[in-house]
Amino acid sequence: MQTLNYASTQCLNCGFAMPPSARFCGGCGNLTPAEGPSAPPAFAKIQPLLPPSVNKELQDEASTLLMQLARERVLLLFHWACFIGLNFIGVYFAMKCYNEFLGDELSKIMIASTPFLFINSIALLGIILIKGTRTEIARLKERISYVKFKIEFGHLM
Numbered sequence: 832m833q834t835l836n837y838a839s840t841q842c843l844n845c846g847f848a849m850p851p852s853a854r855f856c857g858g859c860g861n862l863t864p865a866e867g868p869s870a871p872p873a874f875a876k877i878q879p880l881l882p883p884s885v886n887k888e889l890q891d892e893a894s895t896l897l898m899q900l901a902r903e904r905v906l907l908l909f910h911w912a913c914f915i916g917l918n919f920i921g922v923y924f925a926m927k928c929y930n931e932f933l934g935d936e937l938s939k940i941m942i943a944s945t946p947f948l949f950i951n952s953i954a955l956l957g958i959i960l961i962k963g964t965r966t967e968i969a970r971l972k973e974r975i976s977y978v979k980f981k982i983e984f985g986h987l988m
Contacts, residue, residue, distance in 0.1 A: 921950030
């Protein structure tokens, strides 16, 4: 039988000496009558976990990026409104020219095609702005997700 220098608590089954906080016998493996959790041994002290500190620069960058994202979304709505508005103006002037011109059908179509063609062609240039704004929104979303990742898991890097 092996004996160790513990505060004398012995197993009821085999008589093995063990610490009073032991739940199982080290000799036979039986359950001991120890009740509840006890203090850990001196060599196993755990330092209290401190929450990771959030970098102020990362928080400022995240708020700046969120404001830029809101601005880009407003610009996207403005670009869409301009695009649709110019198309409606072009169609309106084309219908007005077609209905108010006195002449045969071919002359009406030729007169109506001029504002329709030019105004709606200018409106199609708005698609370039819309595509650029959508690309910028996607880029900002990616940067925001990266900053949020650095805020949440930066202490692990």
